[in-house]
Amino acid sequence: MTKPSLTLYLAAPRGFCAGVDRAIKIVELAIEKWGAPVYVRHEIVHNKFVVDSLRDKGAVFVEELDDCPDDRPVIFSAHGVPKAVPAEAAKREMVYVDATCPLVSKVHIEAERHFEAGLQMVMIGHAGHPETIGTMGQLPVGEVLLVETPGDVAGLSVRDPEKLAFITQTTLSVDDTVDVIAALRARFPNIIGPHKEDICYATTNRQAAVKAISSHIDALLVIGAPNSSNSKRLVEVGSANGCAYSQLVQRATEIDWRALAGIQSVGITAGASAPELLVNEVIDAFKARYDVTVELVETAQENVEFKVPRILREPA
Template identity: 65%
Template structure:
């Protein structure tokens, strides 16, 4: 029997979804609950995804904004985005059990920033104001040690104390293209500026953006599964539009799709930000299969096999 449903090709980005840092952070909370029992407190969302947070809450995790909301006698986990230095220092002062789930690639940026500070360099941080990762990175050093650069205009306007003692680091979840444009401006103005030994934008951000660039020009619309406060997910929408997708939309899950607004489509691109679980991707694909006669294609730009070790406290 011939299907009466319209035909649709789903182009599925690969890699997509969870990265090694997110995987590790979630495992840290799960292992802490196994080892110490509930409740385990978590300072800030462990990763930027409500579905992940709600599942961990059901297991006994309690999410708080600040350390002073945590009792002294229960373990606390610090989120994957990193925390200012005073947070673990305060936990130590209170003799708390704490586990740091900061992504190792974010920790690498912290180490770079400290090294530049030790060398007496003025440090620029390319990133987005208010993002937890930026707050954590700026909080590694004394106030005023780091200047935040958000835009090309910021890069053009910045006046260094000494242009021969200048270095930069970046947030790990930025748009590769936007960041390159800002760095180009800074390096043209300050040729001696020190750059990271290896690019700070993490492998997962780079790979997910490359996969979206590959599928966007051939898609009528691209759906990015992720949270509005997830920097890497929001960047994927921007990358899709710039790469030629006529439309791109951020959704947290299939329930967010307005099917009436979808209109006639023949090809849909699907990806997920680094903090979005794969079951949400599969849920969106199933929702399309209920309405369309679906053919699925993988658009794979690389394979990922990176795994980060767990901290000794929960290993």
């Protein structure tokens, strides 16, 4: 029986970003240097496949520092942690390595600088996301106010409308954030913004690549975890740009084939914490069912690389 024809539009860039790459490397090097187990506070990156493979190598994932023994190294996830966490680790004389993405650390430094200048911060971000918790935890309680939508801006109660600055989570939708910033500037004309936007290059690039393929496709599959902010944003970008069906899948086994019945073109991308191996698995699943043509749509090239912390570059 002949297979139906299907074109797969492969978005590029997709998958791992430099911050994720560095965070995974940090865990692997820590296990190499100190042996297993090495403790990791929170999932190092939001991807079950990555977390499971590091667990197999000797990483133990915990939610809080209280769950770690004093005598084993602990790593803080790529999303960043409140200041109280490394302070507590230092008090307990623990060996700790901070795997916070340098682009998230940049936002932390920015918030600190504004605070020292006497400004109150408004953070655009998702409540409860580890990155938001980590960034808000850089400053004393009440110094960072969280907004998620333009509607939230109307309800803000600020100390002094003339002494405000805003920062954003690095994995937001570029388009949605524009609307929130516009609402902030309309209500607080003197609010200070970042010199260069806080949304990271990888988030921006992956969203632009989805926009570029969305006019060609009947459906979009985003490979990523349900708790991955940047992956969920890619699904939303696909829908907002006219893609009738956008689905988030962790891997090929989750594809809803019935929803794809009768279609002729599918876009594929992957969130910043999803390995390329899972992309290939999805492509192979399509090849088993369809006569597939693969088209690469590349909108940018990435060559960013972040060094691992010095403690892991030194011998044990």
